[in-house]
Amino acid sequence: MPAGPAERPAEGLIDLHTHSTVSDGTQSPRELVRAGVEAGLAVMAITDHDSTAGWAEAFDTARGTGLTVLPGMELSTQLDYASVHVLGYLIDPENPALLAEAEHTREERLHRAESMVARIAKDYDLNWDDVLAQTAPGATVGRPHIADALVAKGFVPDRSAAFGSILHWRGGYYRPHRAPEPTVGIRLIAEAGGVPVIAHPGARGPEQLFAGDRVRALVDAGLMGVEVNHRDNPPEARELWTRRAAEYDLVITGSSDYHGAGKPNVLGENSTAPEQYARIIELGTGSEPFVG
Template identity: 60%
Template sequence: MSAHVGFPGPIDLHTHSSVSDGTETPTELVRAGVAAGLGTMALTDHDSTAGWAAASATARSTGITLIPGMEFSTRVGYASVHLLAYLFDPTDAAIVAETTRIRAARVTRAEQMVARIGLDYALTWADVLAQTTPHATVGRPHIADALVARGHALTRSDAFAGILHWKAGYYQPHYAPDPLKAVRLVRAAGGVPVIAHPATRGVDDVMAEARLVELVDAGLFGLELEHRENRPEAKARLYHLAEKYGLAVTGSSDYHGEGKPNRLGENTTPSEVLERIVAEATGSAPVTP
């Protein structure tokens, strides 16, 4: 695809709807982007493209530019690594199969965690389902919302810092592919991959340079470094690696509606970086007014 010059800003390339763990429907999310003054936004629900159609229709009617995307769950050992995938083909058989497997594993993991928590707190699987919408990718945020509804936590963030923290003893991982496999899948589907918030665990837990080189060789496009959860010292290290290996740097809010404190447009991506993403994508196209 040829590059689209001059995408309207501000540009926020990481948001979630109720299709995964956001609190607003895709339609409400796009309207929130308009209200926040965004010119361009990406919808990046976890392991799902189910919100693309509704978000696209709303974008066309409201005048905002939409970048269809997804946040792909991956794992290195016990560490979760999230991969933002932009403008890939949502019907690609390999992507569909992998994300279907991940979503199923998320549900199984969530049910097992709720069973454990339920031994110590008044919490049932029905409580969690009450916090989801049809076809949502069920995950820990929905458990957090159920804990809040039950009065066991004050906010979703409080639940993650307490009962849902891995040290509390209820956490368990779910299936997710290695980042290398995910990068290859996204590129094979015509998409453009960016590692989401890679500096959240501090400089000692920044991805090993040799592994990063593997991802670059497989087609990694960039790193989401302007994100509120990235730690400064780790971010500085990754800026150096991005420059060394020619990786683009993006900025995003990771907005979840009322589910997290992140606000739309609090971090943004330059238009020229988005133009490069679009120029490399062959799987789908931006939705323009």
């Protein structure tokens, strides 16, 4: 896929975690890039769940704007029945092993969504067509689309309320989906020439899933970075992961995890330091940033 030269970004915010309608954002890749330009970003990473399908449209829209688009993906993994998301920057979008795993995970997400909707329908006036009506063509249906359907039907006021009640894992309707362990996902990203970064590791508390030797196992598998500055990481988690990043020489990123109207997150609310971004560019070999 054609891309511009990997130059150092101009002065401005570097936001390395955003989503479009290819996964669970509410803006198309074109609209997402335009929003990044309006927000004054220097660099925006497009990191849809288990998909690179939005890259081409994002690159095309960025052309001539001065915005650099960093190609990426947020790969779903699972540890102790909990979701662990691994951001993969500068991956080869045609790597067979990574493509196969991402496709398998998308299929699992779809089956999980169908199962959850069937269970919810026993107690709420909701059906599969209601969910599809909230899903962009080509996107894999997931819990955010179920949440949007619940909002549209008036059962909850917004996505956050849906995830805090009906779609919460304690709500009685939740179903897990199969995904690889984080070490497997990290290896797949690294072998595809990408830079694997654990997303918002403190969202479940500063330790929780990543206590003891587990961090060393992630590093041994090829982990290269950690998303420290994220609204879901409380201060104590940021302090802990900053120390761990120093201990293991990991890249530290900061991001919004922007989903458009799907979440309250705002573009650029957290950003990545230019020197950390430069490390990602040096480490990634599977693709190149597109310089608009």
